Amino acid sequence: MKIVYYxxxxxxxxxxxxxxxxxxxxxxxxxxxxxxxxFKKSKYDKILYEPLYVGTDCRNDQVYxxxxxxxxxxxxxxxxxxxxxxxxxxxxxIFINADKSVGLLVRIGIFFAIDLGLxxxxxxxxxxxxxxxxxxxxxxxxx
Amino acid sequence: xxxxxxxxxxxxxxxxxxxxxxxxxxSKDAIPTPxxxxxxxxxxxxxxxxxxxxxxxxxxxxxNEVYICGCRNHGKIxxxxxxxxxxxxxxxxxxxxxxxxxxxxNLLMRLGGxxxxxxxxxxxxxxxxxxxxxxxxDKFIQIVAEDSFAKQDINQEK
Numbered sequence: 384m385k386i387v388y389y390x391x392x393x394x395x396x397x398x399x400x401x402x403x404x405x406x407x408x409x410x411x412x413x414x415x416x417x418x419x420x421x422f423k424k425s426k427y428d429k430i431l432y433e434p435l436y437v438g439t440d441c442r443n444d445q446v447y448x449x450x451x452x453x454x455x456x457x458x459x460x461x462x463x464x465x466x467x468x469x470x471x472x473x474x475x476x477i478f479i480n481a482d483k484s485v486g487l488l489v490r491i492g493i494f495f496a497i498d499l500g501l502x503x504x505x506x507x508x509x510x511x512x513x514x515x516x517x518x519x520x521x522x523x524x525x526x
Numbered sequence: 527x528x529x530x531x532x533x534x535x536x537x538x539x540x541x542x543x544x545x546x547x548x549x550x551x552x553s554k555d556a557i558p559t560p561x562x563x564x565x566x567x568x569x570x571x572x573x574x575x576x577x578x579x580x581x582x583x584x585x586x587x588x589x590n591e592v593y594i595c596g597c598r599n600h601g602k603i604x605x606x607x608x609x610x611x612x613x614x615x616x617x618x619x620x621x622x623x624x625x626x627x628x629x630x631x632n633l634l635m636r637l638g639g640x641x642x643x644x645x646x647x648x649x650x651x652x653x654x655x656x657x658x659x660x661x662x663x664d665k666f667i668q669i670v671a672e673d674s675f676a677k678q679d680i681n682q683e684k
Contacts, residue, residue: 385614431603433610447614454598457578461597461604462611464580468529468593469617476615 384444387434389451390481394493396448397437398513399481403446404438407513415506415513432458449478488512528590530673531580531624533604536643537596538572539635540627543659544666545583545592548673557663560656570642570652572596601626625673630665634658 386403388396401407407415434447451458463473489512496505530548532541546552546566563569568581577596584592597604605624612619635658642651 430606431600432607434614436614445614454600457596457598458600458607460578461580461595462607464578464595465608465611466615466617468580468591469612469615469622471615471617 384442384477385434385447385475386440386444386477386479387447387449388479388481389449389455390485391451392482392493393448393450394497395485395490396450396481398489398509399479399484400437400446400448402513404440406438415509432462448481486512528588528621528623529593530590531593531595531604531622532583532627533595533597533601533624534627534631535596535598535601536572536639537576537579537581537594538568538570538643539639539655539659540631540662540666541594541596542566542569542583543663544625544627544630544669545594547666547670549584549586549592551584554667554670557660560660563656563659568594570639570648570655573643601628623673625669627666627669630662630669632658632662635662 388399388403390396390399398407429450431450431452434449436445436447438446440446459478462476466473466476488508492505492508492510492512494505495501495508499505530545532545532548534541543552543563543566547554551566552558552562567583577598580593580595582591583594586592600607604626608622608624609619611617612622635655638651638654638656638658640651641647642655645651
């Protein structure tokens with residue numbers, strides 16, 4: 384199974400994927416700084432609809448992140464048809480909308496920490512946001 | 527067996543005509559009549575809800591499957607998306623080719639297509655898009671001729 388967290392902003396899907404993989408636990412966000420520091424903007428942030436592998440979870444499912452835009456419905460339809468055309472089962476891919484699952488506090492935190500460079504404020508908001516919001520229904524990380 | 531995907535904005539006009547030329551539904555030697563265009567499957571028929579769908583137009587004489595797709599303004603990224611998905615899903619991309627037919631589209635086709643498909647004013651838009659298609663027909667023949675698979679097929683034919 385391939386699990387793809389998608390969002391209009393790469394870091395949102397990355398947070399979801401990291402929680403899924405157990406790299407960012409809901410009850411322990413001490414490693415947040417290290418992870419957020421790896422969220423610096425890059426030219427790859429704007430590459431649309433190309434899943435980026437971030438790890439394999441404890442069920443041996445591959446976890447990916449993907450950046451989307453407003454045309455996501457037609458592109459998902461295209462990807463599904465493309466897989467069917469090649470005799471692959473589209474249900475092998477699970478697409479999860481990370482934008483819907485991440486709360487406002489996390490967004491504000493990312494903006495403060497990365498875009499404004501106000502890390503302590505940013506991390507505080509992100510921690511609050513993650514603590515307050517059950518973000519990942521598919522979390523398979525042990526413990 | 528190969529798979530060829532002709533794609534444009536709406537999957538209603540340029541991709542339909544180009545794939546029809548490839549499949550031999552339309553002649554490479556003569557400009558078709560408006561009636562011949564209207565007989566083509568999907569010509570000036572697809573709407574917004576159909577965008578993103580891969581429709582099989584037919585199988586050419588060499589057994590290649592020919593598809594059409596309307597992918598709005600994502601034509602330029604389509605090949606990269608397919609390559610990446612294929613890599614993840616274990617699909618061999620050597621037998622798949624996607625061809626952007628938007629480069630053959632003229633202003634009249636854009637205008638007529640918008641009026642007919644988006645505004646649904648078919649009585650006004652369809653004559654314009656048909657006129658535009660007939661004017662741009664040589665370009666669509668050229669797109670098919672440039673396609674390496676088509677060239678290969680021509681060579682096989684010889």
